Amino acid sequence: MPRGASPKREREYQKLERQFKKEGRYKGREEEVASRIVNKQRAASGETEKYQHKPVRRAASRRKSRSARRTSRRSSSRRKSSSAARK
Numbered sequence: 001m002p003r004g005a006s007p008k009r010e011r012e013y014q015k016l017e018r019q020f021k022k023e024g025r026y027k028g029r030e031e032e033v034a035s036r037i038v039n040k041q042r043a044a045s046g047e048t049e050k051y052q053h054k055p056v057r058r059a060a061s062r063r064k065s066r067s068a069r070r071t072s073r074r075s076s077s078r079r080k081s082s083s084a085a086r087k
Contacts, residue, residue: 006047017030017031
């Protein structure tokens, strides 16, 4: 754990490390992965000074905006109604 980590983060690190060893995950890298997870959480909550990490919202960035969805719906419904009128 890095210097300056709170006792809460220290406990969390130890808990993750024990959990990974018990489950057999990340063989030989338990300490590294646990510290990466705790450091990412510290950065996201603003506990670190140097880096202000903000988690990426991937699902939201993949979605179309509301206005884009509305216009695509309108144009597809217009196509359907105009083709029905021709028949």
